[in-house]
Structures are given as C-alpha cells and as structure tokens.
Amino acid sequence: MTSQPEPSGLQVDIIPVQGELxxxxxxxxxxxxxxxxxxxxxxxxxxxxxxxxxxxxxxxxSEIRNYMHLIPLVERPAILDxxxxxxxxxxxxxxxxxxxxxxxxxxxxxxxxxxNRIASHLYGTGxxxxxxxxxxxxxxxxxxxxxxxxxxxxxxxxRVTNSYVIPGGVRRDLTxxxxxxxxxxxxxxxxxxxxxxxxxxNNPNIRSRLENVGVMTNENAIKWGAVGPNLRAxxxxxxxxxxxxxxxxxKLDFEIPVYKEGDAYARLLVRFEExxxxxxxxxxxxxxxxxxxxxxDRFFKQIPPTRLKKWWExxxxxxxxGYYASFRPPKGEAVSRVEAARGELLYYIVSDGxxxxxxxxxxxxxxxxxxxxxxxxKGARYADLVAIYGSLDYFPPxxxx
Amino acid sequence: xxxxxxxxxxxxxKVIQDLIGKFKVTGKAESDTRGYxxxxxxxxxxxxxxxxxxxxxxxxxxxxxxxxxxxQFEVVYHVSSYxxxxxxxxxxxxxxxxxxxxxxxxxxxxxxxxxxxxxRETYEMLGIIFEGHPELKRLFLDExxxxxxxxxxxxKLKQEGLxxxxxx
Amino acid sequence: MLSLSHIISLIKFYLFYPSFFAVIIFPGLIFTTVILLVxxxxxRKAAARVQMRIGPLYVSKRTGGLLQLVADAIRxxxxxxxxxxxxxxxxxxxxxxxxxxxxxxxxxxxxxxSIPQSGSVLSPYYYDFYDPEIGQGVLVGYFVExxxxxxxxxxxxxPIFILLQAWATNNRFAILGAVRxxxxxxxxxxxxxxxxVAIALEYxxxxxxxxxxxxxxxxxxxxxxxxxxxxxxxxxxxxxxxDIVEADTELVLGPATEYSxxxxxxxxxxxxxxxxxxxxxxxxxxxxxxxxxxxxxxxxITSIKAILVLWFSVFLRSVYGRYRLDQALRGSWKYLLPVAxxxxxxxxxxxxIWIR
Numbered sequence: 001m002t003s004q005p006e007p008s009g010l011q012v013d014i015i016p017v018q019g020e021l022x023x024x025x026x027x028x029x030x031x032x033x034x035x036x037x038x039x040x041x042x043x044x045x046x047x048x049x050x051x052x053x054x055x056x057x058x059x060x061x062s063e064i065r066n067y068m069h070l071i072p073l074v075e076r077p078a079i080l081d082x083x084x085x086x087x088x089x090x091x092x093x094x095x096x097x098x099x100x101x102x103x104x105x106x107x108x109x110x111x112x113x114x115x116n117r118i119a120s121h122l123y124g125t126g127x128x129x130x131x132x133x134x135x136x137x138x139x140x141x142x143x144x145x146x147x148x149x150x151x152x153x154x155x156x157x158x159r160v161t162n163s164y165v166i167p168g169g170v171r172r173d174l175t176x177x178x179x180x181x182x183x184x185x186x187x188x189x190x191x192x193x194x195x196x197x198x199x200x201x202n203n204p205n206i207r208s209r210l211e212n213v214g215v216m217t218n219e220n221a222i223k224w225g226a227v228g229p230n231l232r233a234x235x236x237x238x239x240x241x242x243x244x245x246x247x248x249x250x251k252l253d254f255e256i257p258v259y260k261e262g263d264a265y266a267r268l269l270v271r272f273e274e275x276x277x278x279x280x281x282x283x284x285x286x287x288x289x290x291x292x293x294x295x296x297d298r299f300f301k302q303i304p305p306t307r308l309k310k311w312w313e314x315x316x317x318x319x320x321x322g323y324y325a326s327f328r329p330p331k332g333e334a335v336s337r338v339e340a341a342r343g344e345l346l347y348y349i350v351s352d353g354x355x356x357x358x359x360x361x362x363x364x365x366x367x368x369x370x371x372x373x374x375x376x377x378k379g380a381r382y383a384d385l386v387a388i389y390g391s392l393d394y395f396p397p398x399x400x401x
Numbered sequence: 402x403x404x405x406x407x408x409x410x411x412x413x414x415k416v417i418q419d420l421i422g423k424f425k426v427t428g429k430a431e432s433d434t435r436g437y438x439x440x441x442x443x444x445x446x447x448x449x450x451x452x453x454x455x456x457x458x459x460x461x462x463x464x465x466x467x468x469x470x471x472x473q474f475e476v477v478y479h480v481s482s483y484x485x486x487x488x489x490x491x492x493x494x495x496x497x498x499x500x501x502x503x504x505x506x507x508x509x510x511x512x513x514x515x516x517x518x519x520x521r522e523t524y525e526m527l528g529i530i531f532e533g534h535p536e537l538k539r540l541f542l543d544e545x546x547x548x549x550x551x552x553x554x555x556x557k558l559k560q561e562g563l564x565x566x567x568x569x
Numbered sequence: 570m571l572s573l574s575h576i577i578s579l580i581k582f583y584l585f586y587p588s589f590f591a592v593i594i595f596p597g598l599i600f601t602t603v604i605l606l607v608x609x610x611x612x613r614k615a616a617a618r619v620q621m622r623i624g625p626l627y628v629s630k631r632t633g634g635l636l637q638l639v640a641d642a643i644r645x646x647x648x649x650x651x652x653x654x655x656x657x658x659x660x661x662x663x664x665x666x667x668x669x670x671x672x673x674x675x676x677x678x679x680x681x682x683s684i685p686q687s688g689s690v691l692s693p694y695y696y697d698f699y700d701p702e703i704g705q706g707v708l709v710g711y712f713v714e715x716x717x718x719x720x721x722x723x724x725x726x727x728p729i730f731i732l733l734q735a736w737a738t739n740n741r742f743a744i745l746g747a748v749r750x751x752x753x754x755x756x757x758x759x760x761x762x763x764x765x766v767a768i769a770l771e772y773x774x775x776x777x778x779x780x781x782x783x784x785x786x787x788x789x790x791x792x793x794x795x796x797x798x799x800x801x802x803x804x805x806x807x808x809x810x811x812d813i814v815e816a817d818t819e820l821v822l823g824p825a826t827e828y829s830x831x832x833x834x835x836x837x838x839x840x841x842x843x844x845x846x847x848x849x850x851x852x853x854x855x856x857x858x859x860x861x862x863x864x865x866x867x868x869x870i871t872s873i874k875a876i877l878v879l880w881f882s883v884f885l886r887s888v889y890g891r892y893r894l895d896q897a898l899r900g901s902w903k904y905l906l907p908v909a910x911x912x913x914x915x916x917x918x919x920x921x922i923w924i925r
Contacts, residue, residue, distance in 0.1 A: 029818030133891030225515025
C-alpha cells in the first residue's frame with residue numbers, strides 16, 4: 001500500500017492514505033458481509049458491497065418443500081422480524097387459496113406485528129449506537145427489547161421465529177395475563193423512551209455524528225428505490241399500512257412520521273416516533289379486540305374432535321388438521337406486501353397446482369437497500385460508513401436470504 | 402375483475418388498456434390493485450419509458466422464472482409508484498419471455514435505477530444476460546458457482562434422507 | 570556485627586527514601602498497577618450500572634467482582650504472542666513497551682507531597698529533597714526545579730511511539746489509526762501546553778510544588794485553563810468521546826490491531842497510565858494537590874484527588890459516543906484554542922493582581 005506525501009496547507013480533511021480497505025466479515029463494524037472500500041484520503045470513492053456471506057438459498061429450497069413446511073423457512077432470513085416475514089407469505093398464500101380470516105385473528109396479527117416492530121426498532125437503534133461507540137444505547141436497546149420479546153414468547157410460544165400466522169388465522173389466543181403484561185410493558189417503555197431521548201437522541205455528540213450524514217434527497221430516494229423509515233425520512237409519505245391496509249390496520253388510528261431532511265438523524269427520529277405510534281396501536285388493539293374464532297371456519301372444521309378437546313378447549317391452542325400436510329392450492333399467482341419494520345416486504349408466489357410452489361420470490365427491505373447503501377457511501381468520510389450503515393438499518397441476513 | 406356495470410373503470414385497467422392500444426401487448430387487470438401486461442422482448446424499453454412517464458417510478462422486484470418444458474425464461478418486473486397518489490397502491494407486473502437459446506434481455510437500468518440488484522441476481526441465478534447493465538457479475542453466490550445457474554430447474558438440490566436410529 | 574535494630578533502621582532508611590518509595594511503591598509502579606486494575610473494574614462496573622446490568626460479579630462475589638481484572642490480566646498474559654510474518658520482530662515487540670514506559674517516567678518527576686522538617690516519617694530526607702521555592706522538602710523521585718515543563722515534554726513524545734507501533738504492525742487499519750493519532754496529537758498537545766503556560770504565568774513559577782504551596786487551587790484562579798487542560802487530557806489519552814484512534818467499529822483497535830497476549834496488555838494499558846499521569850498533574854495544578862496535609866498523608870490526598878479525576882474521565886464511556894476525526898480537530902482548533910488564549914490572558918491578569 002502506498003502513502004503519498006501530504007499537500008501543503010492546514011487541510012484537515014485529507015489524510016495521505018490511498019488504496020483499498022477490506023472491511024470484511026471479521027471486523028467489528030461490518031456485520032455479516034464484506035464492504036470493499038476504495039479510499040482516497042479520508043473520503044470514500046466507491047464501495048463494493050460483497051453480500052452473500054449468509055446466503056441460504058431460501059428461494060431454491062422453497063421449490064422442494066410443501067407450503068406449510070415453508071413457514072419456518074421463510075421466517076429465518078430476518079429472525080427479529082419474523083412475524084412480518086411470516087405474515088407476508090401467508091397473505092400471498094391466502095390470496096391464492098381464497099380464504100378469509102376472522103376479525104379477531106386480524107387484530108391478533110396486527111398486535112404481534114406491532115410488538116415485533118418495536119423490538120426490531122430497538123435492535124436497530126442499539127446497533128447504530130454501538131457503531132458510533134455509544135455502548136449505553138446498545139445495552140439499553142437490547143435490554144428494552146427483552147421486555148417485548150417476553151411478551152411474544154407468552155403469546156406465541158417462541159421468542160423469535162414464532163411461526164405464529166397460519167393460513168386462515170393465527171395459532172394462539174390472547175389471555176388476560178398477556179394483556180396485563182402488555183400494559184406493564186407499555187408503561188415501562190414510555191418511561192424509558194424519555195431516558196433514551198436524554199442520553200442518545202439529544203446527545204450533542206450523537207447529533208453531530210448523525211446530522212448531515214448520508215443525506216438522501218427526495219428524488220434520489222424515489223429513483224434508487226428506498227423503502228421504510230429511510231424513505232419516510234426523505235419526505236416521501238409512503239407506508240403500506242396506509243396505502244393498502246392488511247390485517248386490522250384499516251380500523252386503527254395512527255400517524256406516519258415523515259421528515260424532510262433525509263439525513264441519518266432524521267432516520268433515527270422516524271424510528272423513535274414509529275415506536276411511539278406502535279405503542280398507541282397496541283393500546284387500541286387491546287381495548288377494541290372483538291370476540292370470535294381465531295382460525296377460519298374452513299380449516300377449523302377439519303380439526304379432528306379428539307385434538308380439539310385436548311388442545312383447543314383446554315389451552316386455546318390450534319393444532320393443525322390433516323389437510324395442512326400437503327394441500328394443493330389452485331393454479332395462479334399472487335403478489336402481497338406488508339410493512340415490515342425495515343420497510344416494505346414483497347412476496348410473489350407462482351403456483352401450478354402441486355403441493356410445492358413453482359416459484360417463490362421474496363424481496364426484503366434490506367435487499368432493496370443494497371443499491372441505496374452503495375450510492376450513499378460515495379463521497380462520505382470513512383468514519384461515516386458505519387454511521388450510514390447503522391442508520392439505514394441494513395440487516396445482512398435479510399438481504400441475502 | 403376490474404370493471405363491472407355500475408362501478409367506473411379503475412385507473413389500473415385504464416392504464417392497461419392504454420398500453421394494449423399503444424403497443425399491442427396483452428394484459429389484464431386482476432383487481433383494483435394488481436394487473437399484468439405481457440410484452441415482447443423487443444418492445445419492452447418503449448413500454449418501460451411510457452410507464453415511467455405516466456408515473457411508475459420504481460421497480461419493486463425483478464423475478465426470473467424457468468419453464469423448462471417450453472424452453473424459455475420469463476422475466477417479471479413489478480413496478481409501482483411513489484409519487485403519484487392514485488398509483489401508489491397499484492402493482493403492475495410487466496412480463497416478458499426469452500428463450501433458452503438466446504438468453505439475452507435488454508436491461509432497464511437506464512430507465513429505472515432500482516433494477517440494479519434484481520437484474521444482477523437474476524443473471525447469477527438463472528443465466529439471463531441483461532445488456533446494458535453497468536455491473537453484471539455475481540452478487541450472492543461464491544466463486545464455485547461461475548457458470549452454474551442454481552435457480553434453473555435442471556439444478557437439483559442434493560437432499561439427505563432422514564436417519565432414525567431405532568436401537569437407541 | 571550489625572544488630573537487629575540497626576538492620577531495621579537501615580531497611581527503613583532505604584525503603585522510605587523518596588526516590589525508591591515514590592517511584593516504586595506509593596504513588597509509583599506498584600500502586601499504579603493496582604489502581605490500573607481497580608480503574609478498569611470501576612469503568613466496567615459504572616458502565617454496567619448505567620446500562621441496566623451488573624458488570625463483573627462472579628470472580629469474587631463478596632467484593633463485587635473486584636478481582637475480575639486480576640483474572641483477566643492472568644488470562645491475557647498467558648495467551649500466545651503471535652508475531653505476523655511481514656514485520657520486523659524487534660520493533661514489533663518493542664513498540665508497545667515504549668509508550669507505557671514513557672507514560673510512567675513523568676511519575677518520577679511530579680511532586681506528590683511536601684516533607685516537613687520534623688514530625689513525618691519522611692523527615693530524614695528533608696535536606697536531600699529540599700525545594701528552595703517552597704522552603705520544604707518534596708516527596709518526588711527526582712527533584713528538578715522546572716518539573717512542569719519536563720513532565721509535559723516527556724508526555725509529548727508518546728504519540729511518536731504510537732506511530733512506531735502502527736508502522737511496525739504493517740496493517741492498513743493500524744496505519745489509519747496512526748494517521749489519526751498524528752493529526753490529533755498536534756492539537757491536544759498545543760492545548761495542554763497552553764493551559765500549563767497559563768498556570769505558569771499566573772503563579773510566576775515553573776515548579777508544581779510552588780503552585781500547590783500557594784494554597785490557591787488552579788481551578789478557582791483560572792477555570793478556563795482547567796477546562797482546556799481537562800479536554801486536552803481526554804483527547805490525548807483516548808477516553809470517550811475522543812476514542813478516535815482506537816475506534817473499535819471503524820478500525821479494529823487501530824495501532825494495536827495485531828497484538829495479542831502480553832503485548833496487548835501493554836498496548837492497552839499505556840493509555841490508562843498516561844491518563845493517570847495527566848490526572849496527577851491536574852490534581853496538583855488545579856485541585857491544589859496535598860494542600861492541608863503534608864508528608865505521607867499528603868501523598869494520600871493527592872492520590873485520592875488524582876484517582877477521582879481518573880475515574881471521572883473513565884466514566885464518560887457510558888455517556889458519550891465517539892467523535893469523528895475532523896469534528897474533534899475542528900473543535901479543538903476553532904473553539905478550544907481561543908479559550909486557551911483567553912486563559913493565558915486571564916492568567917496574566919490574575920497573576921498580576923492577586924497572586925504574588
């Protein structure tokens with residue numbers, strides 16, 4: 001590697017280092033991928049995102065498994081956001097099958113989705129904190145997330161990769177004990193968010209690290225195809241829950257935070273306000289949830305009576321009927337989308353009448369951010385690379401699938 | 402179906418009928434928000450520029466599907482809009498076919514920049530060469546997969562059986 | 570033959586001889602090492618309390634995990650030292666030792682306490698370590714009359730050894746860290762020197778002992794200089810928010826990337842010892858070192874004040890993130906340098922009016 005002599009003057013923004021830097025997988029600030037950085041001084045000229053380190057070939061595997069067996073597989077790319085990955089797949093499948101879902105199940109789907117959104121945003125903020133050196137944000141992010149993950153465990157039976165949503169409804173019901181847990185968690189989180197603002201969001205150190213870093217203008221956001229909070233921080237009012245409401249979102253009252261500046265600080269603020277809006281939605285769901293069945297009648301009728309007595313009347317848990325083992329949906333295709341925590345998640349299923357899908361296409365939000373990340377890092381300083389990475393909430397396993 | 406007797410025609414079906422009229426493609430609007438057009442490979446750039454003018458400003462996904470019995474690939478672009486409010490809920494699927502013997506396809510990068518990742522992935526998984534793409538090389542797979550296209554139906558995944566140890 | 574009491578008094582004479590006592594035992598090598606371990610324990614424990622967790626606990630449950638650092642030190646010291654292929658082995662092994670040694674040498678020169686003529690266990694050495702400026706002895710390893718300048722001069726050489734460390738490592742990330750260190754070292758050294766010059770002008774002396782003996786703490790006489798010195802100290806030794814040289818998530822540990830085993834302990838420990846040396850200077854100049862007491866209790870008071878300053882600067886880890894290099898440089902040249910100039914002027918004025 002070469003080091004050139006410094007041009008004269010008190011220029012503090014050129015450091016005589018030129019060459020390529022391999023911010024590879026064995027680096028504390030890179031996550032599961034390699035970022036191949038071409039540096040000139042302190043300014044990044046270009047980066048080459050070498051993704052694919054955790055590519056698990058979900059799309060190829062989906063051609064040899066039955067539709068029901070795919071549910072745990074499809075959740076694995078983004079394990080923290082598993083409810084949304086699950087929900088998107090099931091919505092596409094229900095379009096092909098032509099099943100309608102009871103009201104109570106819709107509300108339960110929204111409840112689990114919002115809890116997962118809060119947990120995922122706390123994780124993302126924690127990762128941004130540790131990339132900037134703020135270890136308190138990291139520990140608080142994971143500590144607060146613990147509260148919500150415990151609620152998901154009580155509701156669905158697993159902390160992450162819940163496999164909660166099934167075609168026709170959900171697997172388990174809400175009990176009064178869980179409602180109490182949720183109310184305590186809401187009070188706790190509201191208190192904690194005030195502390196978060198004091199130590200992290202309004203910290204002058206963090207503000208100076210994040211303001212005017214990785215600025216994405218409105219036109220660029222649309223041209224490059226950004227999604228999620230990153231898009232909303234650049235001034236585009238776009239949220240799938242408002243545009244094409246699924247689950248119970250058409251009946252809930254919430255707002256979408258939109259900021260114009262498009263820098264990393266705006267993205268952080270959007271995420272915090274989304275946490276507040278999610279908490280609002282959870283309160284409404286708990287108050288307004290209607291009574292009813294949690295699985296559509298078409299499948300509920302098929303559970304054999306012995307199982308019904310043991311599991312449903314005893315503990316209110318759904319155990320799958322025999323139909324699910326290998327059902328054959330009609331020929332057709334469907335496109336469905338949900339608003340996952342990181343952005344818009346799209347599923348495209350092509351079915352040819354056999355028990356296994358002909359083609360399953362998953363477009364995760366981090367997949368669409370690969371190009372945006374590459375463009376935003378051009379011309380930034382080297383220390384801003386991790387700030388941009390953390391503020392975009394790019395999650396490599398989700399992008400690689 | 403898109404239009405019934407009393408309900409006025411939705412914007413999507415208007416757009417599709419426009420396309421059918423202008424470019425002689427086939428297509429159908431399956432509902433208010435989903436529809437598809439099937440375009441020939443040679444006309445796809447014109448259709449894409451026209452769609453961009455109407456207001457479809459980004460591509461959500463690029464999918465390549467393999468039909469070995471018919472010896473052809475199908476490439477599906479799902480486009481939608483961020484800026485035009487009536488079109489934000491519409492996802493239009495632009496389908497096009499290309500044969501096994503000539504797996505070349507014109508790249509839509511010059512029209513929509515958001516196809517960058519999708520076209521690269523479709524190239525490495527299926528072997529469809531997008532002409533005009535600035536950086537067409539492997540994205541997710543590693544070096545052993547040079548020249549091997551995994552998502553084709555001819556690539557069989559090796560599966561292990563289940564071993565149940567009855568004696569234990 | 571020598572009798573037992575004679576032997577004991579001989580041992581006592583040599584043990585308490587300030588050049589041995591102050592350098593090796595009390596605020597010296599052994600004490601500094603113990604305080605280093607306790608400080609890292611404090612850093613982890615305080616950060617843990619802020620971050621809703623417990624921190625070190627299980628190694629010695631009754632004392633709250635105090636021996637955790639001893640366990641860590643033993644483990645790391647016995648790890649394998651890996652020397653990469655393309656380096657010069659002598660320089661590679663020598664490089665972490667030098668900043669540590671040079672951070673420690675100022676401890677030989679900073680006065681820790683005064684020795685009264687009678688009544689203290691150190692009084693036999695009154696005439697050997699007599700300081701004409703204050704009219705008493707000083708507890709110091711080696712007495713010079715211009716110790717303020719000498720101490721800062723020695724501490725200013727340390728960045729060069731960090732550059733040597735990175736150059737010997739032959740690793741791109743290390744070179745990036747070294748370049749950052751070289752740019753930062755110019756700015757923080759200037760700040761520290763200007764703050765100390767302000768104090769020297771104010772008290773009309775270059776002797777730290779004289780500054781303490783006037784009885785007026787520097788933080789009251791010249792608060793601007795105290796601020797500039799403190800910020801410069803944090804910048805210079807890599808405490809948060811100026812952790813720029815060893816930025817964990819950008820450059821994998823900067824100049825110390827390739828070190829493992831005992832060399833790693835030396836590379837990391839050098840920063841803390843430099844902070845400790847600076848905090849002794851801070852305690853002496855600005856917090857009026859050993860003021861009410863003298864002799865050995867005076868040294869204890871100085872050490873307590875220095876430890877408080879050290880623990881405060883180490884606590885900042887739980888509150889701040891890390892600044893970017895150009896922000897730190899801009900802050901120090903654009904905002905702190907005028908404050909440093911103002912402190913010099915303030916020192917001149919106050920020194921004329923008040924302190925004679």
